[in-house]
Amino acid sequence: DIVMTQFPDSLAVSLGERATINCKSSQSILYRSNKKNYLAWYQQRPGQPPKLLIYWASTRESGVPDRFSGSGSGTDFTLTISSLQAEDVAVYYCQQYYDSPRTFGQGTKLEIK
Amino acid sequence: EVQLVESGGGLVQPGGSLRLSCTASGFSFSSFAFHWVRQVPGKGLEYVSAISNEDTTFYANSVKGRFTISRDNSKNTLYLQMGSLRAEDMAVYYCARDLAGVGALDIWGQGTMVTVSS
Numbered sequence A: 001d002i003v004m005t006q007f008p009d010s011l012a013v014s015l016g017e018r019a020t021i022n023c024k025s026s027q028s029i030l031y032r033s034n035k036k037n038y039l040a041w042y043q044q045r046p047g048q049p050p051k052l053l054i055y056w057a058s059t060r061e062s063g064v065p066d067r068f069s070g071s072g073s074g075t076d077f078t079l080t081i082s083s084l085q086a087e088d089v090a091v092y093y094c095q096q097y098y099d100s101p102r103t104f105g106q107g108t109k110l111e112i113k
Numbered sequence B: 001e002v003q004l005v006e007s008g009g010g011l012v013q014p015g016g017s018l019r020l021s022c023t024a025s026g027f028s029f030s031s032f033a034f035h036w037v038r039q040v041p042g043k044g045l046e047y048v049s050a051i052s053n054e055d056t057t058f059y060a061n062s063v064k065g066r067f068t069i070s071r072d073n074s075k076n077t078l079y080l081q082m083g084s085l086r087a088e089d090m091a092v093y094y095c096a097r098d099l100a101g102v103g104a105l106d107i108w109g110q111g112t113m114v115t116v117s118s
Helices: none
Strands: A006-007 A009-013 A019-025 A039-044 A051-055 A067-073 A076-081 A090-096 A108-112 B003-007 B008-011 B020-027 B036-037 B045-051 B057-059 B066-070 B077-082 B091-098 B105-108 B112-116
Touching: A006 A090, A009 A019, A019 A039, A019 A090, A019 A108, A039 A067, A051 A067, A051 B105, A076 A090, B003 B091, B003 B105, B020 B036, B020 B091, B020 B112, B036 B077, B045 B066, B045 B077, B045 B091, B057 B066, B077 B091
Parallel strands: A009 A108, B008 B112
Antiparallel strands: A006 A019, A019 A076, A039 A051, A039 A090, A067 A076, A090 A108, B003 B020, B020 B077, B036 B045, B036 B091, B045 B057, B066 B077, B091 B105, B091 B112
């Protein structure tokens, strides 16, 4: 199985400041034939199901604010929130869909400082 | 409105069985693959099982041989038959739709809680 490791486990950022969450896969999830990274980011607010934010490592899902961005390739990926809003308090998960099982990272809890 | 609604969770004794359902609405159910993901309250997400639009199935090692995923396109419903349940199966179970042509999970249900206890 591909192991997904996120860091940090938790993060406290001031409102309006930048938040950065990292995700590392145990093997490359870049499919060379189409040059796509098979990585998604999800947001899970308290008491809610996960919500898809980003797929193909950097493509925002429809309706997701542009303060959310994804980057990286191969084994190292980053989710950036450019200006933290109160509603961004949540746990964030990365997931690879390169191979089954489609494993998730352990999650990063984002709070307001 | 595009949505998934799970049902069937509840309390079951160790070794018992339970069938979860996930009813879809607002889109063409038969065209999509679906997944089950579970979450122990307060913990992370664990991938459980998947079924393609052509009925190809996948199971995590932790549930292989005990759980069966299936679908009924005429009822727009996804199922997860769970057997030989253990304490470690206790979790909220989510069904999720596979974003066509991508593989990420774009639509999630609200989840149904499965409690395994004597």
